[in-house]
Amino acid sequence: MNMKAHFKLLPILFSLFCLSCSGTSSFESITTGKVEFEYDGLVTSSKFSEVSLAAYTTYYVDSASGDDSNDGLSIDSPIKSISKVDTIIKEIKEVPTRILFKAGTTYENTLNVVSFEASEQYPLLISSYGEGNNGYAKFVSAPYGINVSGSNVRISKLEITNIEAERGINVFTTSEGALKNIVFEDNYIHDINFNFENGLPSQYQGQGLTPKDVDISFVSPASVTPNGKFIYQCAGIYFNAGTMKAIGPSWFENVWIKGNRIEQVSRAGVFFDSQWVKRPGIEWGNNTYINDDLGWYPSKNVNVVNNHLDYMGGDGVILLGVNGGIMEYNTCYNAQYLGRGAYYCCGLWCHSTINYTIQYNEVAYTHLLNGSGDGEGFDIDKSCKNITFQYNYSHHNDGGGILLCTNSEVMTIYNADGTPVRDDDGLPHRERSFIWGPVTIRNNVFADNGGTVFETSDALKDLSIYNNTIVMPGNSGEEKLINNGSFTNNVLCTGLMFENNIVYLRNNRTLDSGISHFKEPKFSSNLFYNFNEDFLSIFPLENTYLFDPELNIAEAKKGFDNAKDFICSSSNIVGQGELFDHMNKYDFEGNDSTDKRYLGAFSVSR
Numbered sequence: 001m002n003m004k005a006h007f008k009l010l011p012i013l014f015s016l017f018c019l020s021c022s023g024t025s026s027f028e029s030i031t032t033g034k035v036e037f038e039y040d041g042l043v044t045s046s047k048f049s050e051v052s053l054a055a056y057t058t059y060y061v062d063s064a065s066g067d068d069s070n071d072g073l074s075i076d077s078p079i080k081s082i083s084k085v086d087t088i089i090k091e092i093k094e095v096p097t098r099i100l101f102k103a104g105t106t107y108e109n110t111l112n113v114v115s116f117e118a119s120e121q122y123p124l125l126i127s128s129y130g131e132g133n134n135g136y137a138k139f140v141s142a143p144y145g146i147n148v149s150g151s152n153v154r155i156s157k158l159e160i161t162n163i164e165a166e167r168g169i170n171v172f173t174t175s176e177g178a179l180k181n182i183v184f185e186d187n188y189i190h191d192i193n194f195n196f197e198n199g200l201p202s203q204y205q206g207q208g209l210t211p212k213d214v215d216i217s218f219v220s221p222a223s224v225t226p227n228g229k230f231i232y233q234c235a236g237i238y239f240n241a242g243t244m245k246a247i248g249p250s251w252f253e254n255v256w257i258k259g260n261r262i263e264q265v266s267r268a269g270v271f272f273d274s275q276w277v278k279r280p281g282i283e284w285g286n287n288t289y290i291n292d293d294l295g296w297y298p299s300k301n302v303n304v305v306n307n308h309l310d311y312m313g314g315d316g317v318i319l320l321g322v323n324g325g326i327m328e329y330n331t332c333y334n335a336q337y338l339g340r341g342a343y344y345c346c347g348l349w350c351h352s353t354i355n356y357t358i359q360y361n362e363v364a365y366t367h368l369l370n371g372s373g374d375g376e377g378f379d380i381d382k383s384c385k386n387i388t389f390q391y392n393y394s395h396h397n398d399g400g401g402i403l404l405c406t407n408s409e410v411m412t413i414y415n416a417d418g419t420p421v422r423d424d425d426g427l428p429h430r431e432r433s434f435i436w437g438p439v440t441i442r443n444n445v446f447a448d449n450g451g452t453v454f455e456t457s458d459a460l461k462d463l464s465i466y467n468n469t470i471v472m473p474g475n476s477g478e479e480k481l482i483n484n485g486s487f488t489n490n491v492l493c494t495g496l497m498f499e500n501n502i503v504y505l506r507n508n509r510t511l512d513s514g515i516s517h518f519k520e521p522k523f524s525s526n527l528f529y530n531f532n533e534d535f536l537s538i539f540p541l542e543n544t545y546l547f548d549p550e551l552n553i554a555e556a557k558k559g560f561d562n563a564k565d566f567i568c569s570s571s572n573i574v575g576q577g578e579l580f581d582h583m584n585k586y587d588f589e590g591n592d593s594t595d596k597r598y599l600g601a602f603s604v605s606r
Helices: 004-010 011-018 082-089 562-566
Strands: 057-062 095-103 111-114 125-131 137-139 144-149 154-158 158-162 169-174 177-185 188-190 236-239 250-258 261-265 266-274 300-303 308-312 317-328 329-331 348-359 363-364 375-381 385-390 391-393 400-405 409-412 430-433 440-441 445-447 452-456 462-466 469-472 480-485 493-499 500-506 522-526 527-530
Touching: 057 082, 082 095, 082 111, 082 125, 095 266, 111 125, 125 169, 144 154, 144 158, 158 169, 169 177, 169 188, 236 250, 236 261, 250 266, 266 300, 348 500, 363 375, 375 385, 375 391, 391 562, 445 562
Parallel strands: 057 095, 095 125, 111 144, 125 154, 137 158, 144 169, 154 177, 158 188, 169 236, 177 250, 188 261, 236 266, 250 300, 261 308, 266 317, 300 317, 308 329, 317 348, 329 363, 348 375, 348 385, 363 391, 375 400, 385 440, 391 445, 400 452, 440 462, 445 469, 452 480, 462 493, 469 500, 493 522, 500 527
Antiparallel strands: 409 430
16 A cells, blocks of 8 residues: 555544644654655766876976976976967867976966867866975966867866956857867866955955955955956856857867865856757747757756855856756855845856756855845756755855746747747747746755745746755744745746655744745645744644654754754654655665655654
8 A cells, every 4th residue: 555645544633643742752653564665876976087198298387497499298398388388289189188287386378278179088188297386286367267168178286366357267169069078177266356355444455364354244245346247257167158140059068077176256156158048947049949859059967076165256156058967065155255236146056957966065154245135055046857956955044045946938939940830820929938847855954044945936846845854043034934936927836745854943933934826735744843833824734743853953063064963863753754756765864765754854863
């Protein structure tokens, strides 16, 4: 017998039993025999291949003691200038080539990694050698530190900085088709169009202070970065598939942004942009959108892994128009540090992205000051579908835990051959449509965020939120568990499932629900602790638990591993809740949870 069906046979009795429980009551599991469920295993990012250096020709570059009359083929005879390096790069025609800059040396001209030809087996390798400056060679040019346009290239161990630069690494397409196999690993990108000294009061200037040293209230955001530079295109790493319509569609494929440190950037740490992803939810673009298989050209297999981002003026990472890949093991602190009126930023987020996994990330301390908007840790934005959001840690974000939003667009409908569908009058047929969902949010920890934990907007569809541990501070009556914002064209949000979650309110107070724009939401088998009856009466609750899960932690702490502090001490969380297909095989801590009913992100108690 199906376990869910069994629960439905006893809704009144079981609900009354659970709602009457006090903190120390125990529960027995309800079993009806073995039921087989399908479980989702771990998701891992694809890997770029190892290369054999034996076949490579290596050039050495030393701006301090090199000479362009040297051949550059040994440490003892390095070349000197970026212009010489640019020439070498342009002459590469699938000959395995490695270019190494001496660590501790500085380069004032933009490095142009363009017009080369390398193979997937032997990509162009650009890195450093030696031990100075923590192993990094330093690039201080403007408007860009490095230009990249070509397939099969890997860049590592470079420091890129300039307070007047617009981008650290600028990646762009120039021809039709994909740029493939691009790796940026272990680079240090900082102070890009971010003049912190200029944003401080005069009495604090000249002391070498950093954002870590100063209360944010002393900082003038527009003096650090003016509004004209507070734009998405000003980024630490910027990808732009911006070919003109006459050239044809372009995109990126097989990209790894791994292990980089990105700090103090005017707007975005990493941003994927394109002129070829027009689609419901994106009103611009050169492409004629038919469906997600025809007339849409997203970047493919984009992997953002193990990066550390701190003090982004705006957003941490933005994926715009991506199909497939993973965002994992990233840390993002202090996003929207330079927030200002009429701008809306979050930590890590995706827009018009499909078939994507976001996991094992920590986002904290996203700001919401000076009239800025959003301010959530994460965001699954317009026109996203088939998104799995799991094993993430969101805490102390002023705007809330995660933003979930979309909107509809009135667009011309096209046939498969690219001709417009015509109405009875022979005019191109236009209709309003939107794309969003399914989205699954499971086995995450949301703790001590401001605002709303799950801030939703407009016509979401098929949103599943289950087995999360949620701690709300209860410091303000403005806090909400779920809230639906702007309501477009009277289209209700449908398919909300909220199950097996622990929702812990630190300070009991009256809170608004914000669920009036959801059509027949399902709230089942959740633990609500320290909420008053007025709040609980708003939700269409089934099988609700009210006992104390015993979360013995004063406040969320910085560091991903500290999310495990939210493992409950009460053993009552185990054996409760529902089982259903495609739950995670492993909980937040990595415990095998096969056929195990539990509440919250962890299937064990401590």
